Amino acid sequence: MSPSEHARRDVELYAIRRRQPYGIDIDGFRLCVAKDVFPPDLGYSPRRLAAVLRRYTPRRALDMGCGSGYLALVLSKNGAREVWAVDNHPPAVACTTENVARNPLPGVRAVKSDLFAAIPPGTTFDLIVFNQPFYPSTTRRGVFGMARDGGRVIIERFLTQARGFITRESVILMPFSQMAGSENDPGAIAAQLGYTSRIVHRESDGPHAHVIHEIRALDSRPGAGRRARVRH
């Protein structure tokens, strides 16, 4: 997808923003989607990630870039005891806090943080899901908290910092759509940063493929290869 196509897409996102706030029912949750918060019913990624999350049984999980808090609620509903819902965009943190109050589930905390900055060092997660901004915003302010550092820049920062918050059993789930451009593919960037990854979901929409990457720390120590528990 070219920069001009990204710009056209951003115009569509601003049109959705003008209709906010609104309420939606999704997966048995009644959610508010506040002004300037990423809508969980937009596109493929949130709902496909929610479906893929059902295969995993983490005890402590992180929803990075939580937006409305939808994926954090899914993780808690699936049985995670402790779920961190993190976003650096204040409307998203407020929206997640409200949605956790509306859909009370145990162990979900909403935290304002630039990636891992506010997470205490030494905290480790069995599973991290990051529905990252797919490409750099084409506007100065961005929409739904998605700024100029979207795509490759934020993916590199995220995967570099994530090393301090995972174990060799942890999994990281990140979506990718070809419309974002191959330079913004988390699978390729993960490989460059020394992670291993595989595709755990794939579907096509006309010319574009949409995938979900499962990313793990590459660990060559003896005994490496033990896997986070996966529900079959």
Ligand SMILES: C[S@@+](CC[C@H](N)C(=O)[O-])C[C@H]1O[C@@H](n2cnc3c(N)ncnc32)[C@H](O)[C@@H]1O
């Ligand atoms: C595509 S939205 C995903 C929202 C939600 N997880 C979902 O799937 O509906 C990306 C989210 O990442 C957040 N974000 C962007 N940069 C961030 C950063 N540096 N630290 C934390 N969150 C960030 C945005 O505010 C936005 O809410």
